[in-house]
Amino acid sequence: MTHKTELSRFELGLAKLAEVDGKVGEEVVAPLGDLGKYVIEFAFGDIYQREGLSLREREIATVAMLTVLGRETQLRVHINAALNVGLSAEEIEETIIQTVPYAGFPTAINGINILKDVVSEVHG
Amino acid sequence: MTHKTELSRFELGLAKLAEVDGKVGEEVVAPLGDLGKYVIEFAFGDIYQREGLSLREREIATVAMLTVLGRETQLRVHINAALNVGLSAEEIEETIIQTVPYAGFPTAINGINILKDVVSEVHG
Amino acid sequence: MTHKTELSRFELGLAKLAEVDGKVGEEVVAPLGDLGKYVIEFAFGDIYQREGLSLREREIATVAMLTVLGRETQLRVHINAALNVGLSAEEIEETIIQTVPYAGFPTAINGINILKDVVSEVHG
Amino acid sequence: MTHKTELSRFELGLAKLAEVDGKVGEEVVAPLGDLGKYVIEFAFGDIYQREGLSLREREIATVAMLTVLGRETQLRVHINAALNVGLSAEEIEETIIQTVPYAGFPTAINGINILKDVVSEVHG
Amino acid sequence: MTHKTELSRFELGLAKLAEVDGKVGEEVVAPLGDLGKYVIEFAFGDIYQREGLSLREREIATVAMLTVLGRETQLRVHINAALNVGLSAEEIEETIIQTVPYAGFPTAINGINILKDVVSEVHG
Amino acid sequence: MTHKTELSRFELGLAKLAEVDGKVGEEVVAPLGDLGKYVIEFAFGDIYQREGLSLREREIATVAMLTVLGRETQLRVHINAALNVGLSAEEIEETIIQTVPYAGFPTAINGINILKDVVSEVHG
Numbered sequence: 026m027t028h029k030t031e032l033s034r035f036e037l038g039l040a041k042l043a044e045v046d047g048k049v050g051e052e053v054v055a056p057l058g059d060l061g062k063y064v065i066e067f068a069f070g071d072i073y074q075r076e077g078l079s080l081r082e083r084e085i086a087t088v089a090m091l092t093v094l095g096r097e098t099q100l101r102v103h104i105n106a107a108l109n110v111g112l113s114a115e116e117i118e119e120t121i122i123q124t125v126p127y128a129g130f131p132t133a134i135n136g137i138n139i140l141k142d143v144v145s146e147v148h149g
Numbered sequence: 150m151t152h153k154t155e156l157s158r159f160e161l162g163l164a165k166l167a168e169v170d171g172k173v174g175e176e177v178v179a180p181l182g183d184l185g186k187y188v189i190e191f192a193f194g195d196i197y198q199r200e201g202l203s204l205r206e207r208e209i210a211t212v213a214m215l216t217v218l219g220r221e222t223q224l225r226v227h228i229n230a231a232l233n234v235g236l237s238a239e240e241i242e243e244t245i246i247q248t249v250p251y252a253g254f255p256t257a258i259n260g261i262n263i264l265k266d267v268v269s270e271v272h273g
Numbered sequence: 274m275t276h277k278t279e280l281s282r283f284e285l286g287l288a289k290l291a292e293v294d295g296k297v298g299e300e301v302v303a304p305l306g307d308l309g310k311y312v313i314e315f316a317f318g319d320i321y322q323r324e325g326l327s328l329r330e331r332e333i334a335t336v337a338m339l340t341v342l343g344r345e346t347q348l349r350v351h352i353n354a355a356l357n358v359g360l361s362a363e364e365i366e367e368t369i370i371q372t373v374p375y376a377g378f379p380t381a382i383n384g385i386n387i388l389k390d391v392v393s394e395v396h397g
Numbered sequence: 398m399t400h401k402t403e404l405s406r407f408e409l410g411l412a413k414l415a416e417v418d419g420k421v422g423e424e425v426v427a428p429l430g431d432l433g434k435y436v437i438e439f440a441f442g443d444i445y446q447r448e449g450l451s452l453r454e455r456e457i458a459t460v461a462m463l464t465v466l467g468r469e470t471q472l473r474v475h476i477n478a479a480l481n482v483g484l485s486a487e488e489i490e491e492t493i494i495q496t497v498p499y500a501g502f503p504t505a506i507n508g509i510n511i512l513k514d515v516v517s518e519v520h521g
Numbered sequence: 522m523t524h525k526t527e528l529s530r531f532e533l534g535l536a537k538l539a540e541v542d543g544k545v546g547e548e549v550v551a552p553l554g555d556l557g558k559y560v561i562e563f564a565f566g567d568i569y570q571r572e573g574l575s576l577r578e579r580e581i582a583t584v585a586m587l588t589v590l591g592r593e594t595q596l597r598v599h600i601n602a603a604l605n606v607g608l609s610a611e612e613i614e615e616t617i618i619q620t621v622p623y624a625g626f627p628t629a630i631n632g633i634n635i636l637k638d639v640v641s642e643v644h645g
Numbered sequence: 646m647t648h649k650t651e652l653s654r655f656e657l658g659l660a661k662l663a664e665v666d667g668k669v670g671e672e673v674v675a676p677l678g679d680l681g682k683y684v685i686e687f688a689f690g691d692i693y694q695r696e697g698l699s700l701r702e703r704e705i706a707t708v709a710m711l712t713v714l715g716r717e718t719q720l721r722v723h724i725n726a727a728l729n730v731g732l733s734a735e736e737i738e739e740t741i742i743q744t745v746p747y748a749g750f751p752t753a754i755n756g757i758n759i760l761k762d763v764v765s766e767v768h769g
Contacts, residue, residue: 053754056761057754057757057758058738058757059738059742060738060741060742060745060750060753060754060757063563063567063568063742063745063750064250064750064754067250067559067563067567068250068750071559071563072246072247072249072250072559075243075246077239077240077242077243078209078240078243078244078247082206082209082244083247085202085206085209085210086209086210086212086213086244086247086248087213087247087251088210089210089211089213089214090213090214090217090248090251090252091251091751093214093217093218094217094251094252094751095467095468095715096251096715096751096752096755098751098754098755099251099750099751099754115201116201116202118201118430118431118432119199119201119202120202120206120210121432122196122199122431122432122435123196123202123207123210123211124210124214124377125196125377125432125435126188126191126192126196126377126378127211127214127215127218127220127223127377127378127379128214128218128376128377129372129373129374129375129376129377130374130375130432130435130436130440130471131375131463131466131468131470131471132468133432134425134429134432134436134470134471135468135470137429137430137432138429141428177382180389181382181385181386182366182385183366183370184366184369184370184373184378184381184382184385187370187373187378187439187443187444188378188382191435191439191443192378195435195439196435215379218379219343219591219592220343220379220380220383222379222382222383223378223379223382242554242555242556245556246555246556246559248749249556249559249749250749250750251749251750251751252748252749253744253745253746253747253748253749254556254559254560254564254595254746254747255587255590255592255594255595255747256592257556258549258553258556258560258594258595259592259594261553261554261556262553265552301630304637305630305633305634306614306633307614307618308614308617308618308621308626308629308630308633311618311621311626311687311691311692312498312626312630315498315683315687315691316498316626319683319687320494320495320497320498320683323491323494325487325488325490325491326457326488326491326492326495330454330457330492331495333450333454333457333458334457334458334460334461334492334495334496335461335495335499336458337458337459337461337462338461338462338465338496338499338500339499339627341462341465341466342465342499342500342627343591344499344591344627344628344631346627346630346631347499347626347627347630363449364449364450366449367447367449367450368450368454368458370444370447371444371450371455371458371459372458372462373444374436374439374440374444375459375462375463375466375468375471376462376466467715467716490678490679490680493680494679494680494683496625497625497680497683498625498626499625499626499627500624500625501620501621501622501623501624501625502622502623502680502683502684502688502719503623503711503714503716503718503719504716505680506673506677506680506684506718506719507716507718509677509678509680510676510677513676560746563746564746568742568743568745568746571739571742573735573736573738573739574705574736574739574740574743578702578705578740579743581698581702581705581706582705582706582708582709582740582743582744583709583743583747584706585706585707585709585710586709586710586713586744586747586748587747589710589713589714590713590747590748592747595747611697612697612698614697615695615697615698616698616702616706618692618695619692619698619703619706619707620706620710621692622684622687622688622692623707623710623711623714623716623719624710624714
């Protein structure tokens with residue numbers, strides 16, 4: 026019988042964070058102290074490593090949520106993550122357009138503007 | 150050159166609503182008057198009929214959004230819709246678990262309880 | 274030079290509450306203890322008695338806000354209040370429809386359903 | 398029998414957008430692609446062109462909603478719109494003060510600060 | 522050098538859940554499957570067992586948050602928890618009143634009504 | 646029999662504002678006109694001067710609320726207030742970490758980053 030130790034959840038999470046977010050994620054998490062540790066262990070070590078949905082599907086859900094919640098700093102991170110796990114800019118735009126019937130235009134407009142920023146940075 | 154007319158957006162939307170939500174959607178929309186007309190024309194005739202994401206992906210985004218927004222009546226409708234377009238109960242559970250890092254446990258707990266209700270109704 | 278005293282803010286608020294909400298307001302506020310006192314003194318004695326917008330305009334703003342915030346118990350109270358200060362059911366419906374571009378369909382659908390309930394109670 | 402075509406909803410919406418927001422609206426919508434098309438067709442071509450409330454009343458509702466939702470970029474646009482359709486700065490201030498009992502001071506403080514910015518730009 | 526294992530986080534969390542919420546917590550968490558496991562391991566095994574704030578202070582923060590977020594099912598659980606860790610009904614009322622300047626009356630009114638329910642159940 | 650007059654609520658509130666927020670509060674409130682008067686009279690003259698919770702406990706509740714509501718300007722003010730009434734930076738960090746189970750990581754990350762800013766300003 027084996028147990029995942031704290032160490033392995035952290036390591037597992039760090040590897041998953043790199044897979045999902047690339048370097049951007051690590052830069053966001055590093056200065057956060059214990060909170061950053063929980064992002065890595067719980068969000069990435071526990072939740073993102075689960076089976077049952079692909080990373081592509083997890084990022085569709087996440088981009089939609091962060092758009093409607095208006096969490097713009099994290100939306101920027103996860104638009105990069107979505108590109109990183111294989112969504113096209115057009116599919117991310119489509120995900121943001123899908124939020125309109127459920128949360129209206131203002132949060133979607135902010136989302137599209139962040140998407141345009143990210144795409145022009147990536148191509149710039 | 151052809152134009153989609155108002156009539157065709159409504160008809161297109163009605164067909165898409167049936168495809169996505171089955172009968173439940175029509176029952177929700179029918180008594181809403183002009184608001185129901187816009188749900189059909191705009192949400193289903195304009196947005197849901199777009200290409201670029203599958204219905205399965207649109208429902209993953211929608212279940213995640215409605216969970217974190219705490220819109221429980223509509224979440225119930227869209228959990229049925231998600232089952233209807235081919236997501237398994239396990240994948241819907243997974244989508245709700247994916248919301249925890251972004252919006253915490255309370256809305257996810259409410260989401261899981263609604264999912265359990267819907268599943269037991271479907272099987273009951 | 275005159276000062277409004279605490280007593281007069283409470284009395285002023287109580288009169289304004291009756292003008293705006295009729296009996297429903299008093300029933301909601303009475304069991305709330307100190308919180309109810311602040312509703313009367315601050316919300317009605319300070320804010321609602323201000324000039325610059327008509328009661329009709331204040332209720333348009335309030336119905337819109339409570340709809341998008343999803344505060345259903347208070348929305349019910351203020352749909353009654355809106356009818357009470359002279360808005361028609363059609364104008365209240367129109368106010369709720371105006372929320373859709375800003376906050377999406379789910380909160381508007383809940384709002385319309387509460388409006389229908391209130392109207393059928395009033396006419397029942 | 399006549400149908401409004403897609404084209405006419407867009408044209409109707411564009412004219413209504415200019416009536417409500419002046420140039421600011423067009424600048425916000427132009428770079429948004431399909432999302433901007435829906436803002437024009439649905440928000441302005443369908444919703445804002447409805448009868449039943451005056452533009453003045455629609456902007457009172459909209460300023461109140463955007464204040465409590467904390468959507469600051471769009472609040473700035475709609476404070477300009479409110480001035481444009483005939484509300485005075487004092488009436489907009491009054492609308493923002495009306496939000497306090499329903500959503501507290503922080504969003505109202507942000508709203509008043511944006512109003513002050515807009516007024517000083519207009520007069521600057 | 523020692524590691525907390527997964528097992529010990531779960532056990533630690535279960536003991537903390539009992540300390541905070543009494544039986545009510547366990548009843549809420551038990552039917553939730555993997556989500557319930559994360560409530561126990563992460564919310565109670567990781568967060569609630571931290572030093573730096575007393576349980577009393579954590580429940581003051583939690584009652585305030587759940588009130589303003591409008592999460593009524595969980596607020597009911599945590600009003601019980603707050604009583605359980607030593608807050609008086611008057612202190613919980615005071616915590617809810619403290620939310621008014623930050624989120625307005627509607628969520629506070631809902632909070633006070635839940636508090637009154639819980640107190641009458643406890644004394645009933 | 647004595648009445649608190651409007652004047653005394655304002656004076657009481659102004660003294661309490663200085664006790665809680667130091668100079669920062671006054672700078673925020675001064676340019677707000679009537680809204681600023683209500684912040685002083687109602688938030689500080691009525692609510693903050695109540696007994697039943699210590700200022701330390703009121704700021705724990707307030708930091709938690711403003712974090713989960715994402716009201717960043719006011720969170721900055723109240724992190725200063727929390728330091729001012731005797732909370733340590735570590736206790737404020739702990740309060741922000743306590744929000745994660747209830748509202749997720751994005752608002753907590755924003756909160757921690759504001760805390761780090763405030764602490765480096767205070768020490769800078």
